[in-house]
Amino acid sequence: MELSGDGGKWLDAHYDPVAGLFTFSSCVDLADLGGDGENRLVVGDLGYGSSGMKLKVYRGTALMSESTLLDLPAGLVTFFMDLHEPRTPAVAVASGPCIYVYKNLRPYFKFTLPSLEINTLEQDLWRQVREGQMDPPSLKEVLESIRQKADVPLSIRSLRFLSLDTSEMDEFVQLHKQQPIRRQTVITCVGTLKKSTADEDAVSCLVIGTESCDVYVLDPEAFIILSKMSLPAAPTMMDVTGQFDVEFRITVACRNGNIYILRRESDTPKSCIELPCHPVGLVRVGKNVLVGCTDESLQGFTQKGKKLWRVVLPAPVITMAALDLLTRGFQGVLVGLANCEVHLYRDKNLLSTIKTPDAVTSICFGRYGREDGTLIMTTKGGGLMVKILKRTAALDDRDNAPGPPLAQSIRLNVPKKTKLYVDQTLRERENAGAMHRAFQMDLSRMRLSAAKAYVRALESSLTPMSSSLTQPLKMNAVVQGLGPSFKLTLNIQNTAPCRPVTDLAISFLYDENLYRMRNPFMRIPLLVPGPIYPVETFVQCSSDMGVSDIIKVFILQEGRSSPLLTAHINMPISEGLPLN
Secondary structure: OOOOOOOOOEEEEEEEOOOOOOOOHHHEEEEOOOOOOOEEEEEEEOOOOOOOOEEEEEEOOEEEEEEEOOOOEEEEEEEEOOOOOOOOOEEEEEEOOEEEEEEOOEEEEEEEOOOOOOOHHHHHHHHHHHOOOOOHHHHHHHHHHHHHHOOOOOOHHHHHHHOOOHHHHHHHHHHHOOOOOOOOOOEEEEEEEEOOOOOOOOEEEEEEEEOOOEEEEEOOOOOOEEEEEEOOOOEEEEEEEEEOOOEEEEEEEEOOOEEEEEEOOOOOOOEEEEOOOOEEEEEEEOOEEEEEEOOOEEEEEEOOOOEEEEEEOOOOEEEEEEEEEHHHOEEEEEEEEOOOEEEEEEOOEEEEEEEOOOOEEEEEEEEEEOEEEEEEEEEOOOOEEEEEEOOOOOOOOOOOOOOOOHHHHOOOOOOOOOHHHHHHHHHHHHOHHHHHHHHHHHHHHHHHHHHHHHHHHHHOOOOOEOOOOOOOEEEEEEEEOOOOEEEEEEEEEEOOOOOOEOOEEEEEEOOOOOEEEOOOEEEEOOEOEOOEEEEEEEEEEOOOOOOOOEEEEEEEEOOOOOOOEEEEEEOOOOOOOOOO
């Protein structure tokens, strides 16, 4: 059965629609757990949400082993924790506030995140309840006020108590009042970071993102916290590159819709990528960061946060994973969509489209068994799909998306240099000094003319803004109408920060043979700073010759011989006959 529709780039190796695998890309990994050169598939199965959580290991198409997990897995990674022989990686599963480490598929170590600070007022309230000095209704009232005002959040116990009905409070208090209060965060995402070398089997540290907006780096042998970094929001996805002892970058997508980049010797993010919507998938390809967003788009950014490109997808993004084929030097990204398709992109170019019988919830690409280019997918209904990339598959095709025409990349047939062009070039080379001096002289004359015109405009008050520091005014005029009657509106504004302007008047100067005005002289009331005051009047055209003229507007102040502002209004030609 051919389901891919990918142009023949993939081979259908296996499909089990009832495998019963319910997981995400963050809980799937490939590793050589047996040390025999054959990679296995390690899956953190979510089960049914409240039960049936298991750690499953597949070899080929068969389930090799499974172990029960105590809580829902938030992430799963494989890493080398020591230099002992044989070189077999360990499996780390993040569940709740703990990291469960499995070695040789057996429980080896459990790391628990350090407890958070407890609100002292909350602790004192529960002590009073334990000693019988406070009843549940009073406890609820005080806890409500603490939750609204306190800087330190309440513990899970107090939050659960506040959500209960009055009838259930007594039973809850009797059950928990003797237990000490703890405020524990949970793990939201997990990754690995090479310790000191970049070898494939080098010892790696665990990188943990928590709900308390912190990122921890753990030592792989002693499981102590080597570094702690803080973020503005809770992390949801991360991509880690580099070595802890040399230089590293941790790219983190947070719940506030931004992406932050953490670097060595810094407790806070060095740079930030602000997205227009929330990220769904995060993959680092080379030096670029590829983000799948909820607005059905795939966007590329540099590691410094500069946006490179944006591709519109045909459906919402469900999951993303990197495709790194070392044997062919190829890097790309696989994007699982809600329309039962998986797209392969190299930068913004679509190279392959895989059609699946169900929506894909997790994607993992790498070496499986002894085959390098293996694509493993799980579906929404619990199915398992395995595809193999053909060795003859072409991965350098360009997409068919609209863009620049192909003719744009064709070089123009530029004619050879003519004798006239050569002579002109020689003339410019020989007379460069004289040409530069002539240019500077013309430029200086132009600047002088502009400065003189500006001074004349200031002296005659022809500018739309007053040059007076005591009466800073601004005016613009609007003419409305087709004729012979026009409405003239002057918008006057006092631009002073706090000083009003008084004793102002407006006077109009015009050709009385062409125009008549109802109010050629008007007084203006006090102008407070800020608001725009419209002053309206009507102009009547008294000529039927089809000509127009300029009406001069003067803003005057009592006691001044020169106007504060002068405006010349070019009147339009009247399209109607004058009224008798």
